[in-house]
Amino acid sequence: MTETQAGKEAAPAASDISPVPAIELDGVVKEYQAHGEVVQAVKGVSLSIAEGEFFSMLGPSGCGKTTTMRMIAGFEDPTRGTVRLQGQDVTDVAPNKRDVNMVFQSYALFPHMNVWENVAFGLRRKRVPEQEIKRRVGEMLEIVDLTGREKRRPREMSGGQQQRVALARALVNNPRALLLDEPLGALDLKLRQAMQIELKRIQREVGITFVYVTHDQNEALTMSDRIAVMNDGLVEQLAGPREIYERPATKFVAGFIGTSNLLSGTAEEVGGGTAVIRMGDGDRVLVPVGDATVQGGAVEVTVRPEKIRISREEPAVGVSAVRGTVSEVVYLGTYNSYAVNLAGGTEFTVFEQNAHDSSITAERGDSVWLSWQPHHSYAIGS
Amino acid sequence: MSGPISPALPARSEGAAGLAPSAGPPRRRRVRWGDRLLFGYTWLVLVWLFAPIAVMIAFGFNDTKSKSNVNWQGFTLKWWGRLGDYPELTNAVVNSITIALLATVITTVLGTLMGIALGRYRFRGQAVTNLVMFAAISSPELVMGASLLSLFVSLGVQTGYVTIMLAHVLFSVSFVAVTVRARVVGLDGSIEEAARDLGASTWITFWRVTFPMILPGVVSGALLAFALSIDDFVITQFTSGATVTFPLWIYGAVRIGVPPQVNILGTLIFAVGVVIAVVNTFTSRRRT
Numbered sequence: 001m002t003e004t005q006a007g008k009e010a011a012p013a014a015s016d017i018s019p020v021p022a023i024e025l026d027g028v029v030k031e032y033q034a035h036g037e038v039v040q041a042v043k044g045v046s047l048s049i050a051e052g053e054f055f056s057m058l059g060p061s062g063c064g065k066t067t068t069m070r071m072i073a074g075f076e077d078p079t080r081g082t083v084r085l086q087g088q089d090v091t092d093v094a095p096n097k098r099d100v101n102m103v104f105q106s107y108a109l110f111p112h113m114n115v116w117e118n119v120a121f122g123l124r125r126k127r128v129p130e131q132e133i134k135r136r137v138g139e140m141l142e143i144v145d146l147t148g149r150e151k152r153r154p155r156e157m158s159g160g161q162q163q164r165v166a167l168a169r170a171l172v173n174n175p176r177a178l179l180l181d182e183p184l185g186a187l188d189l190k191l192r193q194a195m196q197i198e199l200k201r202i203q204r205e206v207g208i209t210f211v212y213v214t215h216d217q218n219e220a221l222t223m224s225d226r227i228a229v230m231n232d233g234l235v236e237q238l239a240g241p242r243e244i245y246e247r248p249a250t251k252f253v254a255g256f257i258g259t260s261n262l263l264s265g266t267a268e269e270v271g272g273g274t275a276v277i278r279m280g281d282g283d284r285v286l287v288p289v290g291d292a293t294v295q296g297g298a299v300e301v302t303v304r305p306e307k308i309r310i311s312r313e314e315p316a317v318g319v320s321a322v323r324g325t326v327s328e329v330v331y332l333g334t335y336n337s338y339a340v341n342l343a344g345g346t347e348f349t350v351f352e353q354n355a356h357d358s359s360i361t362a363e364r365g366d367s368v369w370l371s372w373q374p375h376h377s378y379a380i381g382s
Numbered sequence: 383m384s385g386p387i388s389p390a391l392p393a394r395s396e397g398a399a400g401l402a403p404s405a406g407p408p409r410r411r412r413v414r415w416g417d418r419l420l421f422g423y424t425w426l427v428l429v430w431l432f433a434p435i436a437v438m439i440a441f442g443f444n445d446t447k448s449k450s451n452v453n454w455q456g457f458t459l460k461w462w463g464r465l466g467d468y469p470e471l472t473n474a475v476v477n478s479i480t481i482a483l484l485a486t487v488i489t490t491v492l493g494t495l496m497g498i499a500l501g502r503y504r505f506r507g508q509a510v511t512n513l514v515m516f517a518a519i520s521s522p523e524l525v526m527g528a529s530l531l532s533l534f535v536s537l538g539v540q541t542g543y544v545t546i547m548l549a550h551v552l553f554s555v556s557f558v559a560v561t562v563r564a565r566v567v568g569l570d571g572s573i574e575e576a577a578r579d580l581g582a583s584t585w586i587t588f589w590r591v592t593f594p595m596i597l598p599g600v601v602s603g604a605l606l607a608f609a610l611s612i613d614d615f616v617i618t619q620f621t622s623g624a625t626v627t628f629p630l631w632i633y634g635a636v637r638i639g640v641p642p643q644v645n646i647l648g649t650l651i652f653a654v655g656v657v658i659a660v661v662n663t664f665t666s667r668r669r670t
Binding site: 073075095096097100101102106108109111112121122170173 | 570576578579580
């Protein structure tokens with residue numbers, strides 16, 4: 001690792017002066033011909049991924065996240081737009097000539113080679129001297145904790161082990177970026193959670209840019225420095241995990257990441273970064289809004305279930321509050337989940353931390369107040 | 383061979399039930415009956431399969447005095463020393479082996495390429511190709527032989543060694559293509575993408591990754607092609623002209639009596655086949 005680490009140590013100093021993004025996508029579009037019709041899988045994605053970043057592309061299946069990653073790897077040619085690696089245009093460069101490596105969803109290990117041969121494959125192609133191959137493969141197998149299993153065939157290993165072989169096979173080449181296509185999808189929950197932490201550790205250890213494609217919001221939130229939430233071929237929001245969760249930019253993001261409650265209403269008394277939203281049933285709540293909100297315009301307000309307090313008495317002044325009837329109470333161990341029907345017909349989900357002895361605040365059929373701090377709610381343009 | 387095995391399953395589960403107190407003794411007797419029946423039946427099938435081969439091998443050691451080698455007249459090794467007594471027979475065997483080898487090489491290359499194309503890509507004319515291949519596999523040899531003969535005659539091609547080989551390639555290429563295609567269809571395409579991703583050119587990807595993965599299919603296709611070619615009679619008869627192969631020579635000799643040398647050569651070909659089959663079984667078990 002001495003050589004490669006020396007390279008890594010020099011890199012941050014240089015990038016402080018001129019931060020060239022590791023990966024840049026510029027107006028990338030991918031169109032397919034399907035049954036005589038043109039289908040746009042990716043409808044124009046522009047983003048830049050910094051050196052050493054753990055970057056996730058999150059979205060439902062068919063949102064274009066895998067196609068976008070395959071365009072970075074070179075397996076798909078963009079219909080329009082530019083792909084740059086370290087500032088160099090690689091749009092027309094073949095995948096075997098690109099300095100990025102990929103971890104496939106199916107692992108795609110070579111079944112006729114043992115672990116050692118699998119990991120050494122990339123270095124062999126680059127004609128790295130045999131002595132150095134030995135050293136680097138050995139070190140990489142140590143990092144992924146597979147020392148002593150060099151002679152095993154992929155078939156003889158568990159899913160988690162195969163996963164780590166795939167990781168080692170890609171990382172040993174010391175690529176500019178590592179692309180991971182739903183790499184934990186085939187593992188069971190326990191192993192998946194362990195591997196999430198493992199991946200983050202390895203990423204810190206080797207300092208390589210990770211681009212991670214997943215449909216699992218927990219994975220993305222756990223590991224990422226930044227997340228691009230994608231839907232229908234477009235990036236809906238690009239931000240850090242906290243901001244994505246706390247301040248979703250669109251209705252789609254609010255709905256896709258975690259549970260969200262939505263209220264629709266009309267904006268009144270707009271000004272000073274806030275507005276009063278009047279709901280259909282006459283309830284009024286104060287909400288922080290952006291510049292785009294206009295007096296009398298339709299606005300949707302979202303608030304996370306764990307930010308809401310449920311109570312039988314009318315809450316104190318200074319909080320936003322609505323009334324409703326409890327339609328379902330579910331005991332979930334660490335918290336209780338309430339389904340509450342608001343007067344206007346909207347259904348709200350409320351989580352209540354199970355911190356007290358007599359934890360059930362309300363029963364099915366009870367009339368309750370739901371309240372929250374105004375800054376925990378936010379308006380999103382509809 | 384699944385026939386003799388399937389009756390064993392109910393028999394065995396009845397045996398397990400026989401341990402329960404409710405099961406009476408008559409039931410237990412029927413179980414042993416079934417087992418015995420299965421045992422006998424299995425050996426009957428094996429004897430029936432191997433008896434002709436055993437007879438062929440044995441009569442290579444028959445100390446026959448007459449022209450016809452059908453009555454056992456004592457053990458001898460002398461025919462093994464006089465293997466080359468019939469130059470035309472030796473020549474026919476050499477023809478059969480070289481034709482089979484050449485046809486196998488050509489068939490394997492063509493069939494493998496066809497199998498990859500059919501398994502990997504979607505192209506215009508694919509359905510027709512599949513249909514033609516199926517037709518080649520299922521059409522009677524007599525029909526194919528007769529039509530090949532009329533084709534060669536109408537083209538003015540002199541039938542002989544080359545036309546036999548071409549005919550053998552023609553009827554066995556579909557078998558190789560089908561075997562390889564099955565293997566290609568089962569491949570995970572991302573494995574080849576992984577090779578490309580790790581810096582391998584398309585050429586290296588094929589030889590280092592794709593080919594080793596489809597090799598079991600290619601090997602069994604090649605063995606099939608060799609086996610089909612070496613003992614083919616019907617199509618060879620139509621396309622041989624003046625050339626004589628091993629099966630054709632035996633057919634011609636039947637009327638005047640088949641010499642023990644034929645049995646010995648048959649034994650040798652069979653032995654080689656057994657060795658190849660055994661080796662293939664063990665190596666493919668190690669590969670997968």
